Amino acid sequence: MTYQPVLPLTGYAGWTLLNRTKSVQTAAFNKSPDVLRDTEYFKANIAKVKTADDLVKDRRLLRVALGAFGLDDDINNKAFIKKILADGSLTTTALANRMTDKRYLSLTQAFGFDLATPSTQVSSFGQEIVTKFLDKQFEVAVGNQDQNLRLALNAQSEVASLAASTGSDTTKWLKVIGNAALASVFQKALGIPKSVGSLDLDQQLAIYQSRAKTVFGNSSLSQFSDTTKVDSLVKRFLTRAQAEELTSQTSSTSIALTLLQTRLR
Template identity: 50%
Template sequence: MTYQPVLPLGGYTGWRVLQRTLDRQEANFNKSAPVQRATDYFKANIAKAKTAADLVGDRRLLEVALGAFGLSEDINSKAFLRKVLEGGTLNSASLANKLSDKRYAAFAKAFGYGDGGARTGLSTFPDTIISRYRAESFEQAVGEQDNNLRLALNLKDSLAETAASTTNTNAQWYYLMGNTPLRSVFETALGLPSTLSAVDVDKQLAAFKSRSEAVFGTSKLSDFTDATRQEKLIRLFLVRSEMQTSAATPAAMALSLLSRS
């Protein structure tokens, strides 16, 4: 049985509790039998996956590979995944680069099938993917109880990847806008509507940058790798998420109607 994270509270208070117990909880989760079996198999067999077809043809390997990038829901989309992997990321016209969700590009780049050859035989490769898989799986387990805490946990690594993707500020924002979990955190923390995605992409960029400057004093995403600014972002995200949830309860709606009468 997989270890279930202990989350006695939600919101920002719950986040602070989770941070204090995180190392112990992650260690217990990683030692659970299902996680141990999955990672042991991956480490022993991933070098055999010399092609994209090999990887998608081994469900146990694929489960860890996809889980490491938060793409577990695609486990049965073998033809699609093979095309993503074989196209790689070096060609701007490749499928991975065309998809708005940048997790696919990260997935294709990590395995390297379409970028000069498989990286699966490298000595450091199994541990790199396993580390990501453990972190993502723990976040998923947290998300099954509280998805907002899952998004907060995902933030640090996602911001680091965004900052590393390019040094161009606008390009970093475009990368964020294509990363659904990361975008959700920023939209909520900045008080932007979820319907923003329906407008022109350049107008979305302007909205994100102007609100970020107003709320955090910077429009540079690379500045959010700073721990203090990152914690403020998480606090705003969780507080505003709770406010949105409270506003949607029957009691809150009834109070709102009475206040207008």
């Protein structure tokens, strides 16, 4: 049985406690029998994989590969994943390059099946993917109890890295917009309604940059290479999310009381 994270609190208080105990909790999670079986199998067998077809044929290997990039739900979409991996990323027509969700691009770049020698033949590759898998699966375990804390964990690990990466600031913002988990954190923290997602990308980009300027004093995504800015982002997200939940609960209680009073008259 997989270790279940201990999350007695919600909101920012829960986040503070989770960060304080994270090293102990992740160590326990990583030693769970089923997690160990999957990760040890991956490290022992990934070098046998030389093509996209090899990978999708082995469900145990594919589960770890997809799980490392938060793509667990695609485990049964074998034809689609095979196309993503086989196309690679070197051409503009490659499927991963044409998709808004850049997790697929990260997946195919990591495995490099379009290269002369795929990454699976590099001795350190198995451990690299396993490390990413463990991080993502701990997030999933947290999310099974508190989805907001899962989103916060994901943002903590990815926003600073994205901010410090190469590429234009516009490209970085578009990667945020194209990543549903990151977009939800920024929307909540910046007070951007979900309906913005129906606008064209240029309009969305302008709104994200404008709100970032208002809230953080800077419209650049690169500012989040500073971990204190990431902490501030996560705190705003969790605080606003909890406030909305409390408001919703209060509203639901009020409606229930009104209905009850009506029936008693």
